[in-house]
Amino acid sequence: MYQATTRQIIVTVKPAYLEEQSDPEAGRWVFAYQVEIENAGEEAVQLQSRFWQITDAAGHVEEVTGPGVVGEQPVILPGDSFSYTSGCPLPTPSGIMRGRYFMRSAAGETFAVEIPAFSLDLPCGARTLN
Incomplete structure (x- = not known):
């Protein structure tokens, strides 16, 4: 589990290897990652876009940008959280992801929230520093 906090927005990521979707002989390893975005602040925020x-x-x-996450731009109220799961195919058996969410506060201020760097590794494989 990986975690980062920016302006009382806590982002937690849990990566997992998807063996059933991977094909190492074809050079394809697939990973899932579950993200929880918790608002520990006192003001509602809306996730506007992402950068990976x-x-x-x-x-x-590779850099990926776009509106929202999994087709949503959720509003996260104080004390609430939003969770989603997504995936990432890689041409190697390990990698690393990091990024930012761009949020808008209830007052209209836009700010970036750190997504912690997290490692994508095979469960039994040697860890590779990327």
Whole structure:
């Protein structure tokens, strides 16, 4: 489990390897990641967009941006949280992801929230620093 806090917004990520969707012989390893975004602040926030930086074990970097997450731009009230699960295919058996969510406060202020860097690794594989 990986966690980061920005302005009382807590982002927790739990990655997992999806063996049944992977095909190592074809150079395809698939990982899922479950994200929980908790609002420990006193003001509602809305997730507007996301930015991901995905680095595989060969050092190739891919950047992904877009509105919301999994087709939603959730409003997260104080004391509430929003969770979702997504996935990432890699051409190597390990990698690392990091990023930011861009939020809007109830007062209209836009700010970035850190997504903690997290490792994508095979459960039995050697850990590779990316």
